[in-house]
Amino acid sequence: MKGFTDEEAVAPVVAVMLVLAVVVTFLAVYNASIVPSLKAEAEVMHIGGDVEESFLRFAADIDSAAGMKRPVQLSESLVLGGGGYAFERGGTLRWNACYHPRR
Incomplete structure (x- = not known):
């Protein structure tokens, strides 16, 4: 059986490292330029x-409550998140408002 010398595997290792460097560079450029524009x-x-x-509905409810001239409790949900992107994290914000008119 023929023995291996230290220099026989140098070319394939260098080739794999260069291919890996090209792939990582491509992913870095994609992440730095394309992903932020998609998220925005x-x-x-x-x-x-x-x-x-949600804000328009809540503003309309506040206007209606001000017109009634009596105490009213309002509630509205607001959908949080980035708006349908693959790496989205979000939730729902719910707030309550009590309106007590001045006498």
Whole structure:
């Protein structure tokens, strides 16, 4: 059986290291340039849709309560999160407001 010398595996190891360096560089560029733009777009769509509607409903409820001139308790849910992106974390924020008109 022929023995291996130290230099026989140098070329394949260098080739694998270069391929790995190219793959890591590609992933780093993708993560630094593409992912933030996708996340920003998802946040704009989320704020322009669900969040805005929740605040408009709550503002309308406050206006209605002010017009009634009597104590009212209001409640509204707000959907949190980034708006449908793959790495999204979110939840629901719920707040209650009590309106007591001045006498």
